[in-house]
Amino acid sequence: MEEELNDFKVIVFQIEDEEYAIPVEQVHAIERMMPITRVPGTPSFVEGVMNLRGVVTPVLDLRERFGLFRNEHADHTRVIIVAIDQMSVGLVVDHANDVLDLNSSQVEPPPEVVGNVEADYIQGVAKIGKRLLVLLNLSKVLSKEEMLELKSSESY
């Protein structure tokens, strides 16, 4: 079958108890936590901006983005720098643990409800042995719509 040809690598990270995956091409770097400057007037899931080797990079807290409560940053907290549509954005995750080879035949369409993430962000679900990986649709996660909504209501 044609699909069998489609092997791809993913970066696996963890938020709470669930494992998520994003294609490795979209990942630029994985960094430890760095000082982050809050940016006022942005949605709560925008942590702020950080200095990534001289480039000011926005950072989102994926927990908040997925509607979970925010955690204190710990030693294992990582920032995954992803790049799509020429945007470079950092995502704060609880753990970044693995790089895996996946085959598109292992990916199933998202079920109606998966964990606590709105199905919108989900591209599919992959099952490897006992592990269940949620493949994220980054362009949805990084959609600017919510940003824009906030901007238009801005006033003081």
Added chain:
Amino acid sequence: MENNQYLEVFIDESKENLQTINDQLLHLENAPGEISIVEEIFRAAHTLKGMAATMGYQDISNLTHKMENVLDRVRKEEIDVDPSMLDVVFESVDDLEAMLLDVQEGGTGARDVEKVVAKLQNIETGQSPEQIDKVSDQTKTDAPTSAGFQVDRFVQTVLEESHEQGMFNFHVIITLREDCMLKAARVFMVFEVLEQLGEVVQSHPHAEALENEEFESFFEVLLVTDKQVDEIKAKIMKVSEIEDVDVQSYQVVAEETEAEEQTVREENETNEIEEQSDSPGTKEEKNRKVANKTIRVNIDRLDDLMNLFEELVIDRGRLEQISDDLKNTELTETVERMSRVSGDLQSIILNMRMVPVEQVFNRFPRMVRQISRDLNKEINLEIIGQETELDRTVIDEIGDPLIHLIRNALDHGIETPDKRKANGKDPQGNLQLKAYHSGNHVFIEISDDGAGINREKVIQKAISNEVVTREQADAMSNDKVNELIMASGFSTADEVSDLSGRGVGLDVVKNTIESLGGTIAIQSELDRGSTFSIQLPLTLSIISVMLVEVQKEKYAVPLSSIIETAIVSKDDIMHAHNKKVIDFRGKVVPLVFLEDIFEVPKELEEEEYYSLVMVRKGEKMAGLVVDSFIGQQEVVLKSLGDYLSGVFAISGATILGDGQVALIIDSNALIK
């Protein structure tokens, strides 16, 4: 490649010449009787023709020559200067520009110019330019002549003419020594000598082949000069490694009859097409790497330099901080010295990137002329301060908004001559374009003495487009109403015209200017005219800021908008319209509490005093309330990235000495 080197010079100088022609033509239009202006144009055209011929761009020199003929007759007062004649000349200048552009981009500079040539010819012979008859409908004819020269018709006319003017036509054969090492260099030197003596009309082999050393030991040129044979010989022999110079008088072959010519031409036209179709391939490759827009340095390199320097500025900030902490005298001294040196370096780098706005402005006279003719309006354009310098990145971006504003002024601002007369004004409208420096900014003003902005009309339009409500509009000051015309989806022209008023426009202008870190303001008086005033930062990347703390967060306020800092006691705070204000040197100034606007988490105890940064936007002022001042610093302006673009009252970010990011406050957004 050596060829490129000459080519760059050729392109640069030809551009200059074309610009001169352009400018002078516009002058000429205003003062048709001025023969001195015609002389000026003639001179520029002549140089252009000579250079193009030497470089082997026949079409350019051909067209220039025709233009020159017309100008020559104007000079001799045989033809009157009138708009239709100028139109044709302008048209040919356009063609020349296009050809030059082609050359610059590595092309052959070939272009179909027959129509314009025909028109020029008609003027020359005193006919109306529009009558394009078959007779003049050609550009080149290769007529066989003596001594191995294939003299085309154009060269022939040049020769004939010079002969009439009492100049000599010489056929010069220059033989280089067998052991000559750098033939191309020698050729170049010989040409230099020849150019001083007179004008090289043609060479064999042609210039490009000569530069590529594609010849045996000798080459031939046709020289038009007023010098004598001996002098020519002597001068050329001064160039080293020349074996022999042979100068013969060159006889122009009498013209064939019209009928013969016709047939010959037809044959040649087919030849020509073939020629053109196979030549570009080879030529283009050779010329591919021609001239980036240079001021002798590739712009990319300047950008790289700038980027590297930005990194340095960040590290400099860091070093300054470290040395402050360590309090080691030697270290402090070294760091101070380094700061000074890098400060000098910074101003040099910034200066290198500065370009006079002339680069943008010089295309406007033509544009204004064209538009005013299209609109049947009489317009006098005045340009002031075109030597004012701006950062290149700003220059690149500012052209389109300016074009838009000028079109807007011509289309909507300045009235038709009839209307102006009826209103008791000079039928000729005035448009002024003015650039000047002030502080850390450059101002560009576009003023017209036209109809001005009609408040009622703007309001009605705004209401019908649901930009504002009637109540809001009535409460608006005139300035605010003026700003409405820059709201999106706005156009006050009753009829939509080609030029402007397509509903997109001024809002785009406003956005572009704001994205450059500038502002735009409108002043207008009904029936007296309007002024669009653009304020731009001198440079985009490195700015001076005042670092302040709001609670525990650091923010940077651009120094350019700060008037001063102040500390006031809470008792001095007054209330007006439910807002906190202070009396600042006799003016009531509103206070802006940054910690409320930026929702800064409260960590500090409230104090008895407020620290204020007084900022202004035009005439208006505000006091930003902060918790402490850190100090002044040069920082590198960075964008927040695409994802966070358009955050309220934040214009960007910068990286501080400790590696942390501080946000830069856009104080303009905070002043209402």
